[in-house]
Amino acid sequence: MRKLLLQTILTGLLVQTAGAQTPDSLILRLRTINAAVTGPSPAPGKHLLLSNRALNLFLSEAAGYYLSSPDDLTLYKNSVVANAVEGTVAIYHNMKQPAGIDSSVRRFLSFGAQVNAGDAFNAADAGRRYNNQFGFLLKHTWIGNPHVTATPGQIRTMDALRAGILHSLEAKIRRRAAEQETALDSIDPVKDIPGQDPAKAKSIARRQLDANLEQEMELEYAHAQAETLAQTFNYTVMAFNWTSVSVYIPLITENFETAAAAGADPTTRHAYPLHLNLTHTRLWEGSRFGRLFATVAGDLQWNNSCDGYALLKAGDGYIGDYRSFLTPDLKAQLIYLPTNSHIGVSFLVKQAIGEVHATDAILGFPIVLINKKAEPAVNFEFQVRFYDLGHTIGPGTGFSGHTAVGLTVGVPFSKIAY
Structure with missing residues (x-):
């Protein structure tokens, strides 16, 4: 009273x-x-312990310890994520502005672009034509009510x-x-x-x-x-959760040369890799046990026989019946960083469903570099990627192998938006 x-x-x-x-x-x-x-x-x-805007900043710092893909959360105005294995660079801009002196962030819209920058190096090295890909990214994020526990x-x-x-x-x-x-x-x-x-x-x-x-x-x-x-560390557990829906809309797309049979005249095919994603993440920040992220996600992609390794590879082209189809997949990921540690471990498993039904996994080791304000500045994740664990892809399809070593780099920049 x-x-x-x-x-x-x-x-x-x-x-x-x-x-x-x-x-x-x-x-x-x-x-x-x-x-x-x-x-x-x-x-x-x-909330307990912090004002609404302070809690926004605490979430930004906690979630900022992992930025490895465009689907990960950042509350900064701008971010860049590069993926060495996929050869992509994605740039995002958050449009949300603070709603008041002490308002909680609940939802915001982000837009950006993604390009397969790595193809330029591969094409120059292989002496082939460039196969450029470029598209828009659009993402809407909802942040649930945080739960704060303290003695x-x-x-x-x-x-x-x-x-x-x-x-x-x-x-x-x-x-x-x-x-x-x-x-x-x-x-x-x-x-x-x-x-x-x-x-x-x-x-x-x-x-x-x-x-x-x-x-x-x-x-x-x-x-x-x-x-x-x-x-x-005057808290027991700070629990956050958020959900995002994103879409990748291709503008410049990948091209393939395919032939129905060996010796037949090739036909140029234009892929359209439209991609939808739904991601839900929960983050527990414990004063004793550290940071634990748990994510479940679903993707839906407009796929094709070439990217699905259903055709035989012949030089720079493919032989077989070229078709386009939808490929849904389900993903689950755990990320853990001990208390006061800038190095952690992550594990992701992905199961494709339908004509392409390969199982992939990623073992990662995220490392975050902090700035002079003790805020996450650059995120690296060194990865070991395992493809088609069930060996469902046949030989001669251009499949590069079951194991690859990769690196992602995530950089949030500009000011925190909230």
């Missing part, structure tokens, strides 16, 4: 001072956020640490506001803004400076909370 009364009073004061753009109004906004989180029973729509002692500790962060920022806000006013008072109307009304010019500058200070302090408050929790 006391907590609810405090929130009501702070909210009322905030409404009265809205538009005033004073240090006090900004401080009241931050106090309102803090009051909604404090204690063992957070306000509706809030009473951990909750009290985080309340105290968060209060310390808040009061430190209050002092900083007042100092910065005073510095801004000093700077505005030093403006010489004759030399600095000739021909302008000094009062109006200072008012415009003050509004911009106040807006910049507000954005900076709100983000700093959220970032300091997330960083403090990550450093002190």
Whole structure:
């Protein structure tokens, strides 16, 4: 009851001072956020330990320890993922903008492009024509409600640490506001803004400076909370989950030369590898056991006899009955990184269904490099890939072999979007 009364009073004061753009109004906004989180029973729509925006940042850091494919989650505005085995480079841009001062991220749309950049090197080495592929990527992601568990002692500790962060920022806000006013008072109307009304010019500058200070302090408050929790491990388990639906729309497609029989005139075929994906991931961040990702996914691809290894390979062409068909497949993946470790292990298994029914697997060793802010900056995954474990593909089809060594590189960049 006391907590609810405090929130009501702070909210009322905030409404009265809205538009005033004073240090006090900004401080009241931050106090309102803090009051909604404090204690063992957070306000509706809030969470234990962290404000909504701080929880967004904590999720971004936790999920950022694995970025190996375009279907993986990143909350940064932009990301690049390169796959050495497939020879592809994918670029994504997140369109979501923060909905408010302390809003949870729940869904967002991403778009990008993918190109088979590796074919240029292979073609030059083999002395053949380029076989370019290029297409658009579109992905929609839904993030479920996170679940935070902590002991009473951990909750009290985080309340105290968060209060310390808040009061430190209050002092900083007042100092910065005073510095801004000093700077505005030093403006010489004759030399600095000739021909302008000094009062109006200072008012415009003050509004911009106040807006910049507000954005900076709100983000700093959220970032300091997330960083403090990550450093002190004052939680038991932070559980997150998200679901994404993505589509790859080919624009420049792969071409094949096929003949119905040996000696017959070849025909140029144009593949159209339209690809749909549905992925669901759960992430458990434990203060004792580390990070555990569990993913299940389903793909649906417009496939063909050449890519499905159903035709005989003859030089640069193929012999046999060329057909196009749908290939669904199911995937499951586990990823584990110990506490305070930047190196982990992953295992993925994929089962194709239908005319192509090969079973593939990937054993990976993800490594994340962090920046000076202790945030994931570059993700590497060294992989051992196992193809067609059941040996369903026949000889002479151009199948490259059952084992390959690969590398993926994921780089999130620009600012965190939320």
